[in-house]
Amino acid sequence: MAYNHHPSYSDNPLWSDITPIPLDEGPGPGPALASIAYSPRYSTAMSYLRAVMASNEYSERALSLTGDVISMNPAHYTVWLYRAKIIREMGKEIHEELAWLEGVSRKSLKNYQIWHHRQTLMSSLPSPPATEAEFLTKILSLDSKNYHVWTYRQWLVSHFNLFDSPTELAAVETLLREDVRNNSAWNHRWFLCFGKDELESGQRAKGGGGVVVVVDEDLVDREVAFAQDKILLAPQNQSPWNYLRGLYRKAGRSLADLRSFAEQFAATQGGHDDDDDDDDDNDDEHEAAPVEREREREQELDLEEGVRSSHALDLLADIYAAIGEREKARKVLEVLGRRWDPVRKGYWDYKAGLLLDDEDEDEEKKEEEEKGIKAVPEGGQGVAVA
Amino acid sequence: MAEVIPSIFSIPLHFTRPPSVHDELTTQTSVAQQDTIAECLPFLTSAEDASQSPFDFNEHGVPRLDRQGHIDFLHGSLREFPAAFVAVDASRPWMVYWALMGLYLLGEDVTCYRERVIKTFAPMQNASGGFGGGHGQYSHLAGTYAVVLSLALVGGERAYSLIDRENMWKWLGRLKKANGGFEVCEGGEVDVRGAYCAMVIIVLLNLPFELPSPIHTKVGTLSTFQQGLEDYLAKCQTLEGGISGGPGNEAHGAYAFCAIACLCLMNEPQIALRSLDLPSLLSWLSSRQYAPEGGFAGRTNKLVDGCYSHWVGGCWPLIEGFLYGPRTALNRPTDRMLRSLYSNEGLTRYILSCCQARTGGLRDKPSKSADSYHTCYTLAGLSSVQHVHFYVHQDASISSSTHPFRWRSLPLCDLVSSSAAGVYDKQDTLQPLHPLFVIPHDAAQRLRNWSEGQSTGWTVIDQT
Numbered sequence: 001m002a003y004n005h006h007p008s009y010s011d012n013p014l015w016s017d018i019t020p021i022p023l024d025e026g027p028g029p030g031p032a033l034a035s036i037a038y039s040p041r042y043s044t045a046m047s048y049l050r051a052v053m054a055s056n057e058y059s060e061r062a063l064s065l066t067g068d069v070i071s072m073n074p075a076h077y078t079v080w081l082y083r084a085k086i087i088r089e090m091g092k093e094i095h096e097e098l099a100w101l102e103g104v105s106r107k108s109l110k111n112y113q114i115w116h117h118r119q120t121l122m123s124s125l126p127s128p129p130a131t132e133a134e135f136l137t138k139i140l141s142l143d144s145k146n147y148h149v150w151t152y153r154q155w156l157v158s159h160f161n162l163f164d165s166p167t168e169l170a171a172v173e174t175l176l177r178e179d180v181r182n183n184s185a186w187n188h189r190w191f192l193c194f195g196k197d198e199l200e201s202g203q204r205a206k207g208g209g210g211v212v213v214v215v216d217e218d219l220v221d222r223e224v225a226f227a228q229d230k231i232l233l234a235p236q237n238q239s240p241w242n243y244l245r246g247l248y249r250k251a252g253r254s255l256a257d258l259r260s261f262a263e264q265f266a267a268t269q270g271g272h273d274d275d276d277d278d279d280d281d282n283d284d285e286h287e288a289a290p291v292e293r294e295r296e297r298e299q300e301l302d303l304e305e306g307v308r309s310s311h312a313l314d315l316l317a318d319i320y321a322a323i324g325e326r327e328k329a330r331k332v333l334e335v336l337g338r339r340w341d342p343v344r345k346g347y348w349d350y351k352a353g354l355l356l357d358d359e360d361e362d363e364e365k366k367e368e369e370e371k372g373i374k375a376v377p378e379g380g381q382g383v384a385v386a
Numbered sequence: 387m388a389e390v391i392p393s394i395f396s397i398p399l400h401f402t403r404p405p406s407v408h409d410e411l412t413t414q415t416s417v418a419q420q421d422t423i424a425e426c427l428p429f430l431t432s433a434e435d436a437s438q439s440p441f442d443f444n445e446h447g448v449p450r451l452d453r454q455g456h457i458d459f460l461h462g463s464l465r466e467f468p469a470a471f472v473a474v475d476a477s478r479p480w481m482v483y484w485a486l487m488g489l490y491l492l493g494e495d496v497t498c499y500r501e502r503v504i505k506t507f508a509p510m511q512n513a514s515g516g517f518g519g520g521h522g523q524y525s526h527l528a529g530t531y532a533v534v535l536s537l538a539l540v541g542g543e544r545a546y547s548l549i550d551r552e553n554m555w556k557w558l559g560r561l562k563k564a565n566g567g568f569e570v571c572e573g574g575e576v577d578v579r580g581a582y583c584a585m586v587i588i589v590l591l592n593l594p595f596e597l598p599s600p601i602h603t604k605v606g607t608l609s610t611f612q613q614g615l616e617d618y619l620a621k622c623q624t625l626e627g628g629i630s631g632g633p634g635n636e637a638h639g640a641y642a643f644c645a646i647a648c649l650c651l652m653n654e655p656q657i658a659l660r661s662l663d664l665p666s667l668l669s670w671l672s673s674r675q676y677a678p679e680g681g682f683a684g685r686t687n688k689l690v691d692g693c694y695s696h697w698v699g700g701c702w703p704l705i706e707g708f709l710y711g712p713r714t715a716l717n718r719p720t721d722r723m724l725r726s727l728y729s730n731e732g733l734t735r736y737i738l739s740c741c742q743a744r745t746g747g748l749r750d751k752p753s754k755s756a757d758s759y760h761t762c763y764t765l766a767g768l769s770s771v772q773h774v775h776f777y778v779h780q781d782a783s784i785s786s787s788t789h790p791f792r793w794r795s796l797p798l799c800d801l802v803s804s805s806a807a808g809v810y811d812k813q814d815t816l817q818p819l820h821p822l823f824v825i826p827h828d829a830a831q832r833l834r835n836w837s838e839g840q841s842t843g844w845t846v847i848d849q850t
């Protein structure tokens with residue numbers, strides 16, 4: 001194509017019918033704010049772009065012009081949207097556009113317009129190209145937590161119903177094998193497991209006496225075991241802890257079931273055997289461990305020297321509160337604020353304050369705050385809780 | 387670790403050394419985190435460095451605010467950029483907003499920019515409503531938000547009347563989607579940022595809540611901007627309790643602020659967050675703060691960054707408003723409201739020790755260079771730790787009774803002793819900002835007052 005190399009517009013017969021619209025920097029005296037000393041090439045291309053956009057021209061030359069501007073400034077959202085319109089109006093071959101886009105994507109990874117453009121293109125296809133998963137793997141290998149890439153991937157999964165695709169789950173497992181702390185991969189794993197229902201019904205990971213959520217218990221068991229395995233690899237990694245809590249919230253399970261699992265990360269190092277009694281990721285173990293075993297564990301707890309995960313302590317505080325052992329919960333929150341996670345002391349103190357509220361009915365004010373979410377009728381305006 | 391020589395400065399130990407709990411397993415994430423700690427520690431502890439002048443630090447071992455350096459940097463960011471900055475060609479409204487907002491926080495009078503602000507934005511407005519990122523660019527919610535806030539910052543009838551409110555309303559109507567959310571521009575993505583920007587514009591400009599034309603969906607008809615929005619935002623709360631850019635995406639600090647602020651624009655704070663699971667939201671939000679760095683990270687297992695001082699830090703006053711409810715007294719916060727749910731001290735240390743660039747301006751972290759985006763939002767975070775924000779029932783001093791305008795703020799150092807207020811010097815206190823609009827309270831109020839005096843009698847059309 002003649003206009004692909006160093007396109008010139010002003011002396012090109014192909015563009016002679018167009019009157020370029022120069023940049024308007026506004027009326028009145030003084031320079032405009034945060035202006036840019038554009039290169040002549042960019043200024044010229046933009047003034048032709050304004051002109052073809054103003055007349056809604058959808059043509060081969062306009063398409064080429066958008067490519068030229070994108071090569072100079074891929075962060076220009078308007079050019080991308082106009083390009084998408086041209087593709088649609090002209091009925092251009094989507095696969096050709098995707099091939100062009102791949103080159104641009106490698107050059108400017110952080111640019112989100114690329115991913116929205118890709119989404120627009122894909123949405124006109126009956127199914128995604130077979131190479132799409134491979135392409136995403138390649139891109140994520142360069143920047144494994146890129147928010148726009150993951151957002152696009154989640155759109156792709158929902159649009160083409162790929163929730164049960166073995167390729168998707170395998171891609172997540174590979175990423176978590178490479179870096180078990182990749183929270184974006186954990187989030188995508190959740191999306192594959194529960195995203196379909198959550199998108200359709202609007203059910204979120206919201207628990208606490210709300211709507212009863214029907215979940216596949218076997219799936220939850222599988223995911224609980226997966227998260228626990230990953231916690232054992234690096235107990236101070238918050239991602240699988242959040243995942244585990246999310247599962248329990250979603251399935252409405254009692255956190256008390258996690259007591260022995262969590263306590264192993266707050267016990268004297270020599271005092272327990274990792275391979276033996278801590279295997280709570282067994283698929284059939286839903287009930288809390290026998291009382292005797294729990295007592296043994298209490299003996300082993302060492303909140304001063306034996307802590308290998310502050311997230312385990314956080315969970316234990318909630319577990320103790322849930323089973324009515326408020327003094328233990330308070331002790332855990334105190335040591336979190338003093339020793340293991342002191343930067344969050346304000347939050348740990350707040351949680352300890354909630355324990356007091358549970359005990360003391362007289363502190364009605366705080367009580368109301370806790371229940372405030374449900375106490376206020378839907379659509380209520382200006383109802384004061386206090 | 388070597389013995390630490392007793393210092394004249396009191397820096398709590400957890401801001402001077404790596405965390406107490408540490409895993410042996412090494413991955414890309416843990417390497418990046420170790421590197422960040424290693425990069426920040428010398429800045430956090432530089433008061434104890436014998437080669438530094440002790441006069442550069444206050445008694446808490448925290449460097450002073452380089453007010454003049456930041457002011458110069460921001461004025462500079464409003465001048466002409468060289469050709470290499472072409473990437474900001476679609477973000478010029480933002481460049482203006484960040485600079486004006488930062489300058490205001492630092493105590494500068496920004497009204498001197500009024501005429502040039504009007505001149506700069508005039509060609510960016512489209513006849514079909516809204517502002518683009520530049521002349522000849524499609525209208526975009528992010529750019530329009532930055533334009534409206536900048537016009538509010540410089541203030542005045544001439545600035546306000548630049549905005550074509552009727553076509554703004556019609557354009558916003560075209561962005562509202564059947565799922566309750568908003569597209570950021572026609573044909574653009576739908577995300578939480580769009581919803582927040584739209585609600586800010588609607589409230590500040592006193593636009594009708596009715597849609598210019600109703601949206602007929604499978605489950606019913608949407609006839610107002612708010613309908614479906616609370617449900618849409620609730621769907622963005624993730625398994626972690628945080629809030630994502632759209633349903634199914636990963637929880638992220640910037641989207642959390644947009645969603646929470648959007649909910650607080652729709653309803654009074656004590657009911658605004660009723661559709662969210664609060665315990666998990668609090669847990670996730672609190673987890674965003676790390677030590678020794680003291681700053682906030684945007685996502686789980688990501689690194690601290692100065693700009694989250696606002697995105698994450700800005701969520702806290704709104705959540706506290708939800709927890710503690712409105713004040714019946716006119717303007718006094720309660721003792722409980724003075725106790726923060728996050729570490730004011732940690733955030734202040736991170737901002738003043740790690741984010742101030744030697745040549746002026748503020749930055750993501752020591753290895754990054756300053757820019758006006760990070761300068762604006764890092765300063766906004768510092769302002770937030772220096773003030774207590776609260777919500778009042780009624781206030782005779784205001785003409786508008788609309789709830790988003792009933793937020794008040796007071797400097798902490800006026801309420802408690804300066805040592806209890808924080809680890810910054812009193813003279814380093816910044817101006818307060820409105821926790822929802824992220825501009826001064828009176829700038830928001832004045833634009834709203836002006837808008838209430840304008841027409842809203844536009845016709846709703848149902849084309850079905």
Ligand SMILES: [Zn+2]
Nearest residue numbers: 221283285286
């Ligand atoms: Zn099980």
Ligand SMILES: [Zn+2]
Nearest residue numbers: 691692693750
């Ligand atoms: Zn940043």
